[in-house]
Amino acid sequence: MNNKTSFFLWNLRINICSFGSTSFRRTMKVDPLELHKPTLIYQNRTLKNFLFCNSLQKSQSSVRFFCQSMSIFQLEGNEIQKRSLNTLISTSVGKLLHRRQQSFDSQCFLMLHTTPQIDVDGLEKMVVSAEHDLSQKEKQLDFVRHRHLIQQCNSMSDVLDMFSKFPKLSSCRYLITMWKIAKNMSEDQRRFERQLLYEHPAFNQLCNQVMKDAKIVKLQQLMFTLYSLIKIGIPQNTYLIQVLLRVVQIKAIKELNKFTPVNSQHMFGALAAMNYRSVVLLNECSKMVAANIHGCPFWMLINMLQSCKDLQYQNLDLFTAIADYVTTTFDMWKMKQVLGILFHFESLRFRHIDLMNLFLKRVLDESQFLNQKDILCILNIYSSLNHFHECKDQQFFEVITNALNTYLPKLSSLNLLKAVYCFCVLKHFPEEFLNQLFQENIINELLMSDIESEKIEYMLHQVSACLELEDISALKSTAIPLKECSSAPLHSNTLVENILLNILEDKGLFLKNVQLPHNYFVDFELKMDSRRTRVFPISDADAFMADSDILRVALVCVPRNAFCFASTHPRGGLQMKMRHLKALGFHVILVNTLEIKKLDLKAAVTFLKAKIFSPEAFPTATKFAS
Incomplete structure (x- = not known):
C-alpha cells in the first residue's frame, strides 16, 4: 500500500501541474462484479x-x-x-x-x-x-466487452451514452475514461464538451452513482476519480466534489498509520493540486515529515513549502524542523538552494533567526556569485521579515550595495524602486540608488505604468516619507510629485472602540481614524501624561500642548500578517510605520486584532488597559482627568 500510495500522490501532483501533458501510468485493476473464480484443476x-x-x-x-x-x-x-x-x-x-x-x-x-x-x-x-x-x-x-466499448468512445457524451446502456459497470471507470478523452482536447473543445456533459440526461445519474460508490471503492481509485472530475472542469464547490473530498479524507485518515514519511511528503502536493485545505490531514502529515526530515531532498522541501503557501497552511513545528535541518547541514547546501528555502519562508512569514544569520554570513563571503535576481530576492526577504544581524548589519549593507551597484545601469525602473524601498525598510539609504530613482524620466515612467500601479504608488509614498522623516540631510530637498491617497481606514475597529469605551467611559478621551502626513493614519489617538498614568480629554489637552508632559499615544490595530509567523516581531512595513510615527511625535502601541477577538470582554479590557497604561498606573486605581 505504501509504495502504491506514494506513487499515486507523486503522480497526481505532477499530472495536475503539467495539465494534460502526461497520462495516467497506472492500470486500474478492478473487479466490481466479482467475476474471478478459482481455477479448475483437471486430472485428465x-x-x-x-x-x-x-x-x-x-x-x-x-x-x-x-x-x-x-x-x-x-x-x-x-x-x-x-x-x-x-x-x-x-x-x-x-x-x-x-x-x-x-x-x-x-x-x-x-x-x-x-x-x-x-x-x-x-x-x-x-x-x-x-x-x-x-x-x-x-x-x-x-x-470485458463493455470496458472495451468504453475505450472506443470519442467524446465524454459517448461515455455517458455507454453508461445509459450499462449502468452497472464501475462509475469510477466511466469518469476516468472521460478524463482520458478530455485531456487530448483543446481548451475550447473541452469547454464545449463540458457543456454537453451538463446537458446530458445521464450526467446526474452518473454523479449520484459515483457518490453511492464512493463509500465502497478503494481509496486509490476514488482519488483517481476525484482527480478526473477536477481535470474535466467540474467546479470544486459543487456538492459532488465536496462529497468525494470528504470521503477521500473520512478514508485517508483511516490509513494514516500506514503512511511512510514519503507518503506524507507527497500528500502536501496532492492536497494543493486539488486546492483542498484539510487541516487534519496536513497536521498529521506535518508530524510525520517533521519527525523524519533528515535526508529529505531539496525539491521536496520546496514543494511542501509551496503547497503550504497555496493552501494558506502554517505549522510552526514543520517550518522549524525544516529550518533546523538546513541549519545543521548548512555546508552541504548551495547558496541558491538556501535562498530558495528562505524565499518560501518569507512568503509564509516565517523568520528563523539562526538560518538567516548563517545565510547572511555566506552572502558576505560569496557575494561575487550573486546575480541581480539573487540580490533583489535577498533584499526582499530581509526587509520583509525585518531581520537584522547585530554584528554584521553595516558590512551586509556595504556588500549588498556594491554587488547591486554593478547592475545599476541595467536595472529597470520598477526593480530600482523595489530595491530602494527595501533599503528604506532596512533603514539604509544609498545615495547612488536614490539619485538614480529621482530622475524625472524614471519617476514619470513609474507613475504612468499600468503594471502594479497601486504597489508603485505605495512604495513611492514610503520612500518620500523616508526622505522627510529619516535623517537624510543630503536628500531632504528632493520632492516626488505624488497624489494624496484616500484617508478612509482600511478596516473597521468597532471591537477595539467598544473596549476603549469600556476602559475610558468617555468618547471625548480619544480620537479615531486620525489622518496624518505622508498618507499615514492611526486607528485611535489619546493624549496622556509622559508617564502614561492619566488620559486627558482631547479638547482640553490642546491647551496643554506646550507642556512637555503631554504625550500623543497612537493605538495602531494590526492584522496577524503584520507580524512574523508565531511571534510578535513586526514585519518590515509595520516597523517602518512605527519609526515614522515616532518621528511625528507619537508613542506607538500595537494592538493585534486577532488576539483581541479571542478574548471575552473582561479579558480584553484587562489586556488593552495593560497596553495603554504603564506599570506606574498600577496598583493604584487609574484616575482619568475630568
Whole structure:
C-alpha cells in the first residue's frame, strides 16, 4: 500500500501541474462484479477437451454420453466422497461451445473408473453447476466487452451514452475514461464538451452513482476519480466534489498509520493540486515529515513549502524542523538552494533567526556569485521579515550595495524602486540608488505604468516619507510629485472602540481614524501624561500642548500578517510605520486584532488597559482627568 500510495500522490501532483501533458501510468485493476473464480484443476486431459452443449436449459430432448468406468469424487469439508455413475446425460443437443467456455464446480473432480453405473442426482448437480458457471463466464465476457466499448468512445457524451446502456459497470471507470478523452482536447473543445456533459440526461445519474460508490471503492481509485472530475472542469464547490473530498479524507485518515514519511511528503502536493485545505490531514502529515526530515531532498522541501503557501497552511513545528535541518547541514547546501528555502519562508512569514544569520554570513563571503535576481530576492526577504544581524548589519549593507551597484545601469525602473524601498525598510539609504530613482524620466515612467500601479504608488509614498522623516540631510530637498491617497481606514475597529469605551467611559478621551502626513493614519489617538498614568480629554489637552508632559499615544490595530509567523516581531512595513510615527511625535502601541477577538470582554479590557497604561498606573486605581 505504501509504495502504491506514494506513487499515486507523486503522480497526481505532477499530472495536475503539467495539465494534460502526461497520462495516467497506472492500470486500474478492478473487479466490481466479482467475476474471478478459482481455477479448475483437471486430472485428465480427455475431460479437459470435453465440450458441453450450448442450450443446457432446454428439456425437450436428451442425449446419452456413455462413458466406461466413470465416477464422481465430491470434496466435502476435508474429505473426498466417492460416487459412481454409468451414464452422463445432457438435456439438449445444440451447438458445441468452445472448450475455453467449459466450466465445472472447482471442488468437483472427474476420474476414470471400471464399473459403469448411473447417478442422476450427481449428474444433475454437475449440470446446475455448469449452468451457474456459464452464466458467470458470460457476465465476465460482458464486462470485458463493455470496458472495451468504453475505450472506443470519442467524446465524454459517448461515455455517458455507454453508461445509459450499462449502468452497472464501475462509475469510477466511466469518469476516468472521460478524463482520458478530455485531456487530448483543446481548451475550447473541452469547454464545449463540458457543456454537453451538463446537458446530458445521464450526467446526474452518473454523479449520484459515483457518490453511492464512493463509500465502497478503494481509496486509490476514488482519488483517481476525484482527480478526473477536477481535470474535466467540474467546479470544486459543487456538492459532488465536496462529497468525494470528504470521503477521500473520512478514508485517508483511516490509513494514516500506514503512511511512510514519503507518503506524507507527497500528500502536501496532492492536497494543493486539488486546492483542498484539510487541516487534519496536513497536521498529521506535518508530524510525520517533521519527525523524519533528515535526508529529505531539496525539491521536496520546496514543494511542501509551496503547497503550504497555496493552501494558506502554517505549522510552526514543520517550518522549524525544516529550518533546523538546513541549519545543521548548512555546508552541504548551495547558496541558491538556501535562498530558495528562505524565499518560501518569507512568503509564509516565517523568520528563523539562526538560518538567516548563517545565510547572511555566506552572502558576505560569496557575494561575487550573486546575480541581480539573487540580490533583489535577498533584499526582499530581509526587509520583509525585518531581520537584522547585530554584528554584521553595516558590512551586509556595504556588500549588498556594491554587488547591486554593478547592475545599476541595467536595472529597470520598477526593480530600482523595489530595491530602494527595501533599503528604506532596512533603514539604509544609498545615495547612488536614490539619485538614480529621482530622475524625472524614471519617476514619470513609474507613475504612468499600468503594471502594479497601486504597489508603485505605495512604495513611492514610503520612500518620500523616508526622505522627510529619516535623517537624510543630503536628500531632504528632493520632492516626488505624488497624489494624496484616500484617508478612509482600511478596516473597521468597532471591537477595539467598544473596549476603549469600556476602559475610558468617555468618547471625548480619544480620537479615531486620525489622518496624518505622508498618507499615514492611526486607528485611535489619546493624549496622556509622559508617564502614561492619566488620559486627558482631547479638547482640553490642546491647551496643554506646550507642556512637555503631554504625550500623543497612537493605538495602531494590526492584522496577524503584520507580524512574523508565531511571534510578535513586526514585519518590515509595520516597523517602518512605527519609526515614522515616532518621528511625528507619537508613542506607538500595537494592538493585534486577532488576539483581541479571542478574548471575552473582561479579558480584553484587562489586556488593552495593560497596553495603554504603564506599570506606574498600577496598583493604584487609574484616575482619568475630568
